[in-house]
């Protein structure tokens with residue numbers, strides 16, 4: 179009745195205009211920011227700031243303009259960005275209960291993982307899954323010493339594979355294979371040969387999927403999931419890759435089910451299957467097949483790409499700065515020599531090498547925007563009001579390059595981690611693993627991997643760039659920030 183009366187006065191174009199103005203008014207009224215909400219660039223109606231990239235360089239630039247706490251809008255979702263050591267520490271450490279959750283109902287995660295797993299879960303389920311994973315990491319193979327032995331053994335395979343290379347080569351895949359074998363030992367109870375075609379293929383599919391997931395164009399799926407289900411683009415390739423990776427993990431889990439001996443769990447999957455039986459009366463803890471599949475993928479994703487990318491940066495920095503490489507090798511020769519494997523007991527005696535690895539993580543900046551979180555309650559931060567449910571992103575990049583914390587934030591300077599006597603010094607703003615309740619679960623394991631693999635390689639080889647190699651320190655951004663692929667020459671020492 180209302181519309182037929184309206185048509186008596188205006189034509190169809192006029193009707194569309196009125197309808198649009200009505201939607202616009204509704205949008206302006208219902209989507210209005212609350213008082214004291216963090217400032218940010220003006221959002222377009224309905225779309226928000228989707229034309230503003232979500233890469234760390236853009237975010238760090240916007241922080242210079244709008245301050246350490248600012249906001250963007252993606253579609254109808256408001257995202258608050260937190261930058262600089264002081265503010266990130268305030269959010270993650272001082273107000274640790276306010277920002278301990280992950281955003282829920284993220285369309286991309288729902289599509290890939292059914293919304294389950296360790297990394298993206300919250301509340302009781304997350305607590306139980308994290309506790310279980312933590313205790314597996316601590317107790318697997320007699321604890322950290324057992325893990326150290328596995329890494330040492332793998333470093334021998336890695337050095338052998340480097341030796342076999344004829345001429346310059348891209349080390350990325352070998353480093354990923356070595357690092358993922360540590361996770362494979364933990365999760366599947368065995369490693370894979372570096373020439374295992376099926377496993378290499380899975381690693382490549384997974385690495386590509388992680389890269390695609392970080393692209394702004396892929397993130398658009400989260401804004402318009404229904405529409406983007408039918409639109410071609412990088413998100414489709416990412417989903418296709420994930421479904422193959424999950425199929426592979428599914429097969430591994432099924433093999434474990436077939437020969438499970440509950441009294442003698444061999445690895446994470448076995449231990450999890452046993453826990454599923456024990457926890458039958460507590461479904462809220464989420465010990466079921468879906469969560470096992472997602473948590474296995476979590477281990478792989480979180481544990482492979484990160485450490486391998488850091489090692490890729492490490493080798494690149496050593497080629498770029500040969501005098502630093504020589505100093506590391508001199509320390510290795512003095513403390514370890516050439517007749518035995520590096521071990522974790524060497525680290526306290528190797529402050530320079532330790533500083534170089536820390537500086538690699540700082541300048542490598544491999545997870546520049548951390549992992550997204552959600553405000554669990556209404557919170558005040560830096561004088562701004564952040565309502566419960568708002569998505570939060572902490573710029574770890576801005577912390578690792580904070581001008582107030584680092585003497586030469588833009589250069590590779592191991593001196594950042596050395597005192598005047600040349601001894602190792604810890605730095606508060608060193609947060610590549612983030613901080614607070616969601617701090618990286620694998621920090622200790624990763625630090626062990628970085629030390630043992632890095633020192634083993636430099637104990638055996640002098641690294642030089644392949645012919646004509648430019649060695650760019652500009653990385654490429656997916657979910658992690660990785661060096662542009664390069665070719666390396668390894669000369670036996």
Ligand code: HEM
Nearest residue numbers: 297480481484485488545549610611612616618619620624
């Ligand atoms: C150099 C290597 C690594 C770096 C730089 C790194 C960094 C990070 C960062 C920044 C986060 C997000 C923390 C947050 O939300 O505040 C994270 C989470 C996580 N990492 Fe790592 N990580 C590394 C290696 C590993 C390894 C080897 C594992 C395997 C055990 C692992 C397992 C995890 C898990 C399970 C989470 C999610 C924790 C949760 O949501 O409760 N990471 N990591």
